[in-house]
Amino acid sequence: MKLGFIGTGKITAAVVQGLCTSGIDGLSIAVSPRNEATSSFLAQHFSNVRRMHSNQQVLDHADIVCIAVRPDQAAHVLSQLRFREDHIVVSFVSFLTCHELVRAVAPARQSCRAIPLPSVIHHTCPIPVFPAIGPVMDLFSTIGQPVTVDNETQLHALWTLTGLISPFYDLLGSLSDWTVSHGVRPDTASQFTADLFQSLAHAARQSDPIAFDALAHHAATPNGMNEQAAHEILASGAHQAYRQACDRLVQRFPILDE
Ligand SMILES: NC(=O)c1ccc[n+]([C@@H]2O[C@H](COP(=O)([O-])OP(=O)(O)OC[C@H]3O[C@@H](n4cnc5c(N)ncnc54)[C@H](OP(=O)(O)O)[C@@H]3O)[C@@H](O)[C@H]2O)c1
Structure with a gap:
């Protein structure tokens, strides 16, 4: 070839x-x-x-x-x-x-x-x-x-998510640093953070169909840590910040005549 x-x-x-x-x-x-x-x-x-x-x-x-x-x-x-x-x-x-x-x-x-x-x-x-x-x-x-994918509009939507690689690593870095500020050794912090999120993505990939809502709900024990953090982060507008960034990124692609 x-x-x-x-x-x-x-x-x-x-x-x-x-x-x-x-x-x-x-x-x-x-x-x-x-x-x-x-x-x-x-x-x-x-x-x-x-x-x-x-x-x-x-x-x-x-x-x-x-x-x-x-x-x-x-x-x-x-x-x-x-x-x-x-x-x-x-x-x-x-x-x-x-x-x-x-x-x-x-x-x-x-x-x-x-x-x-x-x-x-x-x-x-x-x-x-x-x-x-x-x-x-x-x-x-x-x-x-x-x-x-079926058309270029769909391609552009998926391409938009690839603009979140830096924010993703920034988030992992920030969470890893937070554990370091609580005494965790830096190498343990970075390895644990990478492994934790890789294992969660892997678990999601194993489910069929992949339903992120259901996975989030399953992890959220009533009155548990996940339920509390999910509410706080959603209420803070953090998800909205990601969606708004995507809205602006997708506008950088040319308008299609499909
Ligand atoms: N990076 C990614 O993860 C990624 C993912 C998907 C798609 N893409 C797309 O792939 C393209 C390249 O991205 P990249 O990140 O690899 O960028 P990059 O590292 O800047 O690579 C572009 C290369 O093109 C070379 N170049 C400039 N003028 C040229 C010419 N006249 N003839 C031949 N080569 C020339 C540059 O050489 P010099 O260094 O000598 O200027 C540079 O090495 C972009 O359109 C990007 O949208 C990138």
């Missing part, structure tokens, strides 16, 4: 490392020269990764091409490239719609948008893809769990 990456930054580094440690047979990856440090690192660490001299060389090498430049760079970068009809193009670019993508990568016949996150490096990442293209779903199933 011949893959190419245009834009070798944070997300390409994670996807390439995830793929190279996933045990796929016959994988050959070409990465674009920018960023120099990241592309050189990948080429030095994985024998099946080559750092090309130009973006066009990446395309010429690849059957599946992933576009991973920043949104404000994407139109210009794509306009400089000559795609083939048989290229499959996967765009990670947040604010580039399918309509814009199809036009920018013509004459390539198959293109889609996808949302891999840095946790693909550990092969444990939900990866929304739209539209679902068989070879792309197969590829991403080696580094995570491909997620099918």
